Every structure is written in structure tokens, then in C-alpha cells.
Amino acid sequence: xxxxxxxxxxxxxxxxxxxxxxxxxxxxxxxxxxxxxxxxxxxxxxxxxxxxxxxxxxxxxxxxxxxxxxxxxxxxxxxxxxxxxxxxxxxxxxxxxxxxxxxxxxxxxxxxxxxxxxxxxxxxxxxxxxxxxxxxxxxxxxxxxxxxxxxxxxxxxxxxxxxxxxxxxxxxxxxxxxxxxxxxxxxxxxxxxxxxxxxxxxxxxxxxxxxxxxxxxxxxxxxxxxxxxxxxxxxxxxxxxxxxxxxxxxxxxxxxxxxxxxxxxxxxxxxxxxxxxxxxxxxxxxxxxxxxxxxxxxxxx
Amino acid sequence: xxxxxxxxxxxxxxxxxxxxxxxxxxxxxxxxxxxxxxxxxxxxxxxxxxxxxxxxxxxxxxxxxxxxxxxxxxxxxxxxxxxxxxxxxxxxxxxxxxxxxxxxxxxxxxxxxxxxxxxxxxxxxxxxxxxxxxxxxxxxxxxxxxxxxxxxxxxxxxxxxxxxxxxxxxxxxxxxxxxxxxxxxxxxxxxxxxxxxxxxxxxxxxxxxxxxxxxxxxxxxxxxxxxxxxxxxxxxxxxxxxxxxxxxxxxxxxxxxxxxxxxxxxxxxxxxxxxxxxxxxxxxxxxxxxxxxxxxxxxxxxxxxxxxxxxxxxxxxxxxxxxxxxxxxxxxxxxxxxxxxxxxxxxxxxxxxxxxxxxxxxxxxxxxxxxxxxxxxxxxxxxxxxxxxxxxxxxxxxxxxxxxxxxxxxxxxxxxxxxxxxxxxxxxxx
Numbered sequence: 001x002x003x004x005x006x007x008x009x010x011x012x013x014x015x016x017x018x019x020x021x022x023x024x025x026x027x028x029x030x031x032x033x034x035x036x037x038x039x040x041x042x043x044x045x046x047x048x049x050x051x052x053x054x055x056x057x058x059x060x061x062x063x064x065x066x067x068x069x070x071x072x073x074x075x076x077x078x079x080x081x082x083x084x085x086x087x088x089x090x091x092x093x094x095x096x097x098x099x100x101x102x103x104x105x106x107x108x109x110x111x112x113x114x115x116x117x118x119x120x121x122x123x124x125x126x127x128x129x130x131x132x133x134x135x136x137x138x139x140x141x142x143x144x145x146x147x148x149x150x151x152x153x154x155x156x157x158x159x160x161x162x163x164x165x166x167x168x169x170x171x172x173x174x175x176x177x178x179x180x181x182x183x184x185x186x187x188x189x190x191x192x193x194x195x196x197x198x199x200x201x202x203x204x205x206x207x208x209x210x211x212x213x214x215x216x217x218x219x220x221x222x223x224x225x226x227x228x229x230x231x232x233x234x235x236x237x238x239x240x241x242x243x244x245x246x247x248x249x250x251x252x253x254x255x256x257x258x259x260x261x262x263x264x265x266x267x268x269x270x271x272x273x274x275x276x277x278x279x280x281x282x283x284x285x286x287x288x289x290x291x292x293x294x295x296x297x298x299x300x301x
Numbered sequence: 302x303x304x305x306x307x308x309x310x311x312x313x314x315x316x317x318x319x320x321x322x323x324x325x326x327x328x329x330x331x332x333x334x335x336x337x338x339x340x341x342x343x344x345x346x347x348x349x350x351x352x353x354x355x356x357x358x359x360x361x362x363x364x365x366x367x368x369x370x371x372x373x374x375x376x377x378x379x380x381x382x383x384x385x386x387x388x389x390x391x392x393x394x395x396x397x398x399x400x401x402x403x404x405x406x407x408x409x410x411x412x413x414x415x416x417x418x419x420x421x422x423x424x425x426x427x428x429x430x431x432x433x434x435x436x437x438x439x440x441x442x443x444x445x446x447x448x449x450x451x452x453x454x455x456x457x458x459x460x461x462x463x464x465x466x467x468x469x470x471x472x473x474x475x476x477x478x479x480x481x482x483x484x485x486x487x488x489x490x491x492x493x494x495x496x497x498x499x500x501x502x503x504x505x506x507x508x509x510x511x512x513x514x515x516x517x518x519x520x521x522x523x524x525x526x527x528x529x530x531x532x533x534x535x536x537x538x539x540x541x542x543x544x545x546x547x548x549x550x551x552x553x554x555x556x557x558x559x560x561x562x563x564x565x566x567x568x569x570x571x572x573x574x575x576x577x578x579x580x581x582x583x584x585x586x587x588x589x590x591x592x593x594x595x596x597x598x599x600x601x602x603x604x605x606x607x608x609x610x611x612x613x614x615x616x617x618x619x620x621x622x623x624x625x626x627x628x629x630x631x632x633x634x635x636x637x638x639x640x641x642x643x644x645x646x647x648x649x650x651x652x653x654x655x656x657x658x659x660x661x662x663x664x665x666x667x668x669x670x671x672x673x674x675x676x677x678x679x680x681x682x683x684x685x686x687x688x689x690x691x692x693x694x695x696x697x698x699x700x701x702x703x704x705x706x707x708x709x710x711x712x713x714x715x716x717x718x719x720x721x722x723x724x725x726x727x728x729x730x731x
Contacts, residue, residue, distance in 0.1 A: 053403060054379065055381050055382065055399075055404075056403050056404075074696075074697065139549065160546070160548035160549060162704070162709070246551065248703060249548050249700075250701070250703040250704045250707070251700040265372075265375040266375075266692055266696065267692055267693040268375075269693070
């Protein structure tokens with residue numbers, strides 16, 4: 001009895017020691033997580049109910065900042081711009097990436113070169129890329145209008161017209177993102193069992209039917225992953241628009257994250273900027289939940 | 302016994318001397334922080350100023366805090382919020398009202414009086430941007446007008462003589478039209494308007510009796526008839542091709558390139574852009590005030606930034622050290638101004654021929670700069686109606702002005718649309 005009790009004590013002590021060691025190993029990351037993520041998240045949420053210009057002490061604003069958002073034209077325009085940018089860029093960056101991935105999944109000569117070349121834009125510095133595209137889209141001296149002029153077209157006001165600016169920015173975002181999406185799709189395509197294609201072929205399925213009935217369902221988890229991550233990152237769009245257009249012309253490319261930056265670090269309205277950040281968080285969360293719910297209908301694990 | 306006592310005495314004496322020396326040295330050297338915008342990798346003239354100051358004031362050490370302009374003020378505010386405000390700080394005039402309102406800058410009026418600083422030596426218009434009421438919250442830094450640069454080659458080719466300093470708006474309009482032309486794909490414009498700041502449209506508006514705000518700076522008035530009429534005229538001139546479409550100019554550097562390429566005959570430029578134009582070989586240009594009318598002659602923007610002391614300095618010695626450095630940096634007749642002139646960073650803040658001599662290089666254009674600057678400072682200067690919330694007002698107004706310039710909305714409709722929002726900002730930031 002005594003021996004059993006001693007054994008139980010030893011085992012409990014060992015478990016406690018192991019647990020302690022585990023917590024100690026976790027500690028550096030956990031402390032960083034608390035300081036750099038949890039505190040700012042809670043802090044900015046509280047700040048969204050206050051007015052603070054960084055110099056004077058914060059003062060309570062109640063729901064004033066959220067109420068102001070309802071009437072803020074600039075916020076509505078930024079919300080629209082973000083939705084427009086997100087919807088179009090995500091659609092094209094997924095569709096084109098999938099198309100290219102299907103092509104590059106074949107055993108062709110030089111396929112490795114094309115895979116590498118198409119992945120390159122993903123690793124380039126966004127700022128450098130945006131500056132180069134700014135020159136490409138230049139109204140007077142840009143490469144794009146030069147190429148158009150060879151075809152007796154244009155010149156087009158790529159970045160200087162409110163109607164053209166957002167499509168121009170979307171072109172750059174799609175070009176930058178397809179490489180990453182393509183790699184995910186390629187990995188998924190290579191995981192589709194060959195037997196399924198052989199069975200479909202025996203059943204007399206043509207190319208389109210094989211893609212639609214075999215490939216598409218089999219890569220649906222990858223498509224789901226790419227859609228969710230692309231939508232989240234597109235809602236956080238900031239760098240390309242900031243460098244290429246600065247949000248203009250006439251606010252045509254001002255996104256929600258740009259607006260947060262403007263209100264926080266140009267107008268020094270930290271509370272209002274936090275309120276915008278929380279609406280952005282709510283939108284992204286809602287979209288993600290909706291996607292998870294609807295994914296049950298089309299994602300096959 | 303004697304030896305032992307002597308040893309003890311010597312040790313005690315050594316200890317006392319060392320403690321005293323440590324105390325004296327700790328008391329003597331005061332370290333202050335000086336914040337300014339610039340290139341952190343090459344602080345240029347500021348380094349020379351700090352080095353010379355430390356050489357001549359061995360008891361004060363100056364630590365520079367530098368950040369590029371776009372992030373400078375947010376960094377400054379973060380330091381202030383974190384109770385680490387720099388002792389001496391440069392503040393752009395656009396932010397001055399906000400900093401003064403938030404009591405971030407020290408009222409230095411009594412220090413100026415105590416040391417009899419010859420404030421009359423500064424250009425009077427420059428001093429207005431560093432005051433709130435009758436109190437001084439810093440000393441002027443980079444007091445300069447926004448000149449109209451004219452491309453002499455284009456004027457010469459069109460047979461147009463250089464206008465006189467007191468030229469008027471009608472003459473300006475006539476020259477703009479004369480110098481704008483289209484030959485096939487080539488297009489030349491009479492004027493380039495930069496739309497990245499409200500400042501570049503206000504001289505047009507002032508010339509017609511309009512303004513951004515009323516005199517109390519509490520009411521938005523850009524949607525009143527004189528302002529609307531003039532802004533619509535500008536939009537029409539853009540449509541006609543007399544003024545180049547502002548959408549072409551993401552920054553005023555691009556305007557400089559267009560002047561250098563003889564695509565634009567006239568444009569409003571700052572001293573930085575004048576220095577850029579000087580660097581381009583073969584560009585002949587001159588500067589003039591922005592032309593007003595007989596009724597409204599003073600329409601040239603005159604702007605001054607500020608260098609002030611932190612309001613949070615409590616330690617007397619530190620306050621004195623910071624004030625000594627500020628005087629060295631900005632007071633009339635001090636070395637700071639001379640070093641700035643040698644570096645050709647900005648024109649003199651004081652009406653001093655000696656400083657102008659150091660600053661100007663008569664072998665390079667613009668050759669009338671001294672004459673024109675003095676005329677502007679004394680006769681044609683118009684201060685921006687800066688106030689708290691200025692940048693937020695600009696954030697709402699600029700995109701709408703871009704819509705007006707591009708012909709998407711009329712000036713009346715566009716300005717009426719945003720008037721309530723701007724009024725809300727003015728009421729909130731009062």
C-alpha cells in the first residue's frame with residue numbers, strides 16, 4: 001500500500017516537472033504573444049471607444065467613433081474600394097493561378113524554368129515592384145502605353161484617372177500573388193491519385209469533364225485555403241496602393257488599411273483609427289465564418 | 302603609527318577628491334535630445350551644427366533623433382506619448398497648432414525677453430507661424446515663400462519678356478495662354494498645378510478675395526462664391542490644356558522635371574525644388590511672387606516651420622542647456638543660421654545681407670532671388686490659415702479638388718458636398 005502510494009507520488013512529481021518544463025519552454029513565445037498581440041488587441045479595442053491624439057490623455061468617446069463611421073463618406077468609399085479590390089483581385093489571382101498550375105502540372109520541356117519564373121514576383125520586394133509598375137503605367141513615358149501605341153491604342157490614364165487606377169492596382173496585385181497560389185495548387189494537383197484519371201478516361205470522360213469531376217473536387221481543400229488566405233490578405237491591402245497611387249486619384253484607391261494609417265499617423269486620431277480597424281476585423285471574421293459554413297457544400301476532404 | 306595615519310589620511314583625501322571630481326563632472330555635462338527630420342544615414346548640416354555647438358559648449362552634449370519626414374511627426378508624438386519627448390524639436394508648421402494646443406511645446410516668451418533676443422531681425426511674416434496669440438512657442442526654421450518659377454527658355458522663344466516683380470494676375474493668365482500649345486503629340490503647358498497640398502490652390506483663391514476659412518479660422522469658406530469661381534476657372538483652364546492636369550504630378554519633383562524638359566512654363570515651387578532645378582545643367586529659370594490683383598496684392602504663400610523646446614523639461618539645467626542650443630541653432634546672428642546658409646538648405650530667416658551673400662550663388666539661377674524674397678517678405682506675403690486639424694481638412698479636401706480638376710464635378714457641387722464634413726472637423730478640433 002505504502003509502495004503504491006510512493007509510486008503515485010513519484011509519477012505525479014514527474015508529471016508536474018514535465019509540465020513545468022513544458023511551460024518554461026513555452027514561456028518566451030507566450031510572453032511575446034501576450035505583450036505584442038493580446039495587449040495591443042485589447043488596448044486598441046478599448047481605444048476605439050476613446051479619443052486620443054497621442055499627446056493629451058485619452059478621453060471617453062462612448063460609441064461616438066463607431067457612430068461617426070456610419071456618416072463618414074471617406075470610410076464608405078474606402079470600404080467599397082477594399083471590397084472591389086478584394087473581389088476582383090482574389091478571383092483573378094485564383095483563376096489564373098489555377099490555370100497556370102494545371103498547365104505546369106504537365107510534363108513539358110522547361111517546366112521548372114516557368115514554375116520558377118512565375119513564382120519570382122512573390123519573393124520580390126512589394127515596394128520595389130510597385131515602383132517599377134508605377135513607371136510601366138506612366139501616362140507619358142510608360143511601357144504599357146508604349147505597347148498600346150504600337151497597336152494604335154491609347155494612351156490610357158492608368159494611374160491618373162479615378163476609373164482606371166483601381167484596375168491598374170489590381171493588375172499588379174494579381175501578378176504578385178499568382179505565384180504563391182500557383183505553388184499551392186501545384187502541390188494539390190500532384191496529390192490527385194492517377195487512378196481516378198484512368199477510371200474517368202475508361203468511363204469516356206473528356207478533358208473538361210476530368211477537370212470538373214475529378215481535379216476540381218480533389219483540389220477543393222487547396223482552393224478553400226487559397227480563397228480564405230487571399231481574401232484576408234486582400235482586405236489588408238496597403239503596400240501596393242500606397243506606393244503606386246498614395247490612395248488617389250480622388251481617393252479611388254484608398255483602402256481600409258490605408259484609412260487606418262491616415263487617421264492614426266497623419267491625423268493622429270487613434271480612437272477613430274481603432275474603430276475602423278475593428279470594423280475591418282469584424283468584416284474579415286464574418287467573411288471567414290461564411291466561407292467555412294459554405295465550404296461544407298463544395299470542399300471534399 | 303604615523304605611517305599608518307598618513308596612509309589613512311591619503312586614502313581619505315583621494316576618496317574625497319575622486320568623489321568631488323565625479324560630482325563636478327556629473328553636474329557639468331548635460332545631455333539633451335534634438336529631434337528633426339532628415340535622412341538618418343546622412344544628417345548633413347545638422348551634424349556640423351551639433352559638432353560645432355559641442356565644441357563651443359563642452360558642458361552640453363546633443364543627441365540627435367532623426368527620422369525621414371513622412372514618419373517624423375508620428376515618431377515625435379510617440380516619443381511624447383511615451384514620456385520621452387526630445388528636449389529640442391523641429392515641428393512642421395502644419396502640425397504647430399496641434400502641438401501648441403496639446404501643450405507639447407514650451408512657451409519661450411520669457412526666455413526670449415530675458416536674453417533680449419533681437420526678434421526684429423527675423424522676417425516679420427516668419428514669426429507669425431511660431432506664435433500662438435502673443436506667446437512664442439519656438440523660433441522660426443526654414444522661413445520661405447512658395448515662389449512662381451518661370452522657364453526663361455520658353456519665355457524667350459515665345460518673345461515674352463520677364464514679368465516685373467509686381468506683376469498681376471491678368472498678365473499671368475495671358476502669359477499662361479500664350480505659352481500653352483499643342484503640336485501633334487507634343488503638348489506644352491503655361492502652368493503646372495501640384496494637387497498634393499491645399500497650398501498650391503490658395504494663392505489663386507486669395508487673388509479673388511476668397512479663402513479656406515473665415516478670419517476666425519472656425520468656418521469653412523472655400524464653398525463661398527469668390528473661391529468657387531476661381532477654382533472653377535482653374536478647372537476650366539485644365540480642361541482647355543492651359544494648365545497641365547494635376548493628376549500628372551504625384552509629387553512636385555515631377556513638376557520640376559517638366560519645367561526642366563520645357564513642357565511647363567510656370568509653376569509654384571519651394572526652395573527645395575529651386576535647389577533641384579539648379580542642379581540640372583542648362584535650365585535657365587527665374588522666380589517671382591505669385592501675382593495678385595490691385596485689390597488683393599499679397600497672395601504669395603509664406604511659411605515658417607518651428608524649432609521649440611519640450612514643455613515637459615523640468616530640470617533647470619537641462620532647460621537652460623536646451624535653450625542655449627536652440628539659440629545657437631536659430632537665433633539671429635548665431636552660428637546655426639550661418640552653417641545652414643553654407644549648406645544652402647534654406648534661405649535666411651533674417652533680413653541680413655551677409656547671410657544672403659553666403660546663401661546665394663549668383664553664377665546660378667534664379668538671379669533675382671534676394672530681391673524677390675525681400676519683396677515677398679515685406680509686401681506680398683500671405684500666411685496659410687493654419688490651425689488645429691489642418692491635415693484632416695486637407696485629407697478631405699484634396700481628393701475632392703482632384704475630382705473638380707478632372708471635371709467629374711463642378712467646383713460648387715464638389716465643395717458643397719464636403720463642406721459639412723470639413724465644418725465637423727473644424728468644430729471638433731477647435
